[in-house]
Amino acid sequence: SQDLKGKTVVVTAAAQGIGRASVLAFAAAGANVIATDINEAALAELSGTPRLVTRRLDVLDDAAVKAAFAEIGRVDVLFNCAGFVHGGSVLDMKQGDLDFAIDLNVKAMVRTIRAVLPGMLEREDGAIINMSSVASSQKGVPNRFVYGLTKAAVIGLTKAVAADYVAKGIRCNAICPGTVESPSLEGRMRAQGDYETARAAFIARQPMGRLGKAEEIADLAVYLAGATYTTGQAYNIDGGWSI
Ligand code: NAD
Numbered sequence: 197s198q199d200l201k202g203k204t205v206v207v208t209a210a211a212q213g214i215g216r217a218s219v220l221a222f223a224a225a226g227a228n229v230i231a232t233d234i235n236e237a238a239l240a241e242l243s244g245t246p247r248l249v250t251r252r253l254d255v256l257d258d259a260a261v262k263a264a265f266a267e268i269g270r271v272d273v274l275f276n277c278a279g280f281v282h283g284g285s286v287l288d289m290k291q292g293d294l295d296f297a298i299d300l301n302v303k304a305m306v307r308t309i310r311a312v313l314p315g316m317l318e319r320e321d322g323a324i325i326n327m328s329s330v331a332s333s334q335k336g337v338p339n340r341f342v343y344g345l346t347k348a349a350v351i352g353l354t355k356a357v358a359a360d361y362v363a364k365g366i367r368c369n370a371i372c373p374g375t376v377e378s379p380s381l382e383g384r385m386r387a388q389g390d391y392e393t394a395r396a397a398f399i400a401r402q403p404m405g406r407l408g409k410a411e412e413i414a415d416l417a418v419y420l421a422g423a424t425y426t427t428g429q430a431y432n433i434d435g436g437w438s439i
Pocket residue numbers: 208209210211212213214215232233234235238253254255256277278279280281300327328329330372373374375376377378379380381410
């Protein structure tokens with residue numbers, strides 16, 4: 197595994213799912229980890245993990261993001277993991293869904309990137325990892341209009357940042373998972389009414405015949421933190437969904 201000893205890693209949406217698995221993986225790789233989320237009760241379950249501290253951070257709050265990163269200081273690796281899944285087509289979309297998703301899935305990443313980049317540029321070293329999805333410009337997925345739109349924007353912003361700073365020691369990559377076991381996925385399956393049928397349908401769209409594990413995605417995040425010859429890429433990690 198990667199040796200991230202001495203690196204400071206900040207992860208958003210770290211209280212559960214892929215973010216939570218990632219902060220544990222980063223800490224196991226030797227990094228000093230700052231696990232952030234709005235769910236302080238779930239964050240508290242991480243306390244006691246070596247080299248890991250937690251802090252409340254709402255990535256929708258511009259002032260809070262600025263203040264948090266000013267206080268944190270040096271950040272070597274930023275993993276923007278926060279995101280929300282809206283179901284439905286363009287016609288199903290409810291008032292406010294698009295604005296909310298653009299704010300959380302896209303603009304929040306712009307906020308955190310603007311907060312960490314000046315310091316990274318001073319040191320000419322930094323890795324930014326953005327959470328996209330296979331449901332994006334990688335693949336059109338039914339009933340994921342708002343989500344796919346915003347996750348495609350994540351790939352666009354990732355490539356734009358990578359292009360601007362490729363010669364300045366900054367790398368910026370995106371992770372595009374398929375269907376991954378997580379608390380919010382469980383919630384989406386339960387919300388469909390017939391849990392077993394919903395679960396079978398999610399598994400059926402994964403050619404490997406199973407859902408991904410958050411730990412499998414976390415491994416890729418740790419890899420990208422230390423992968424010094426890759427930037428501007430969108431990494432599908434999807435059990436073969438996009439073959
Ligand atoms: P999840 O959806 O279960 O958890 C999301 C976390 O985000 C929660 O802890 C929540 O408190 C936090 N959060 C919500 N609003 C926030 C805010 N304003 N500020 C800070 N934190 C906030 O976790 P997941 O399913 O692992 O998803 C994590 C990311 O991975 C998302 O961006 C999601 O779109 C992406 N993703 C997930 C899957 C999947 O199948 N699970 C697939 C592809 C991409």
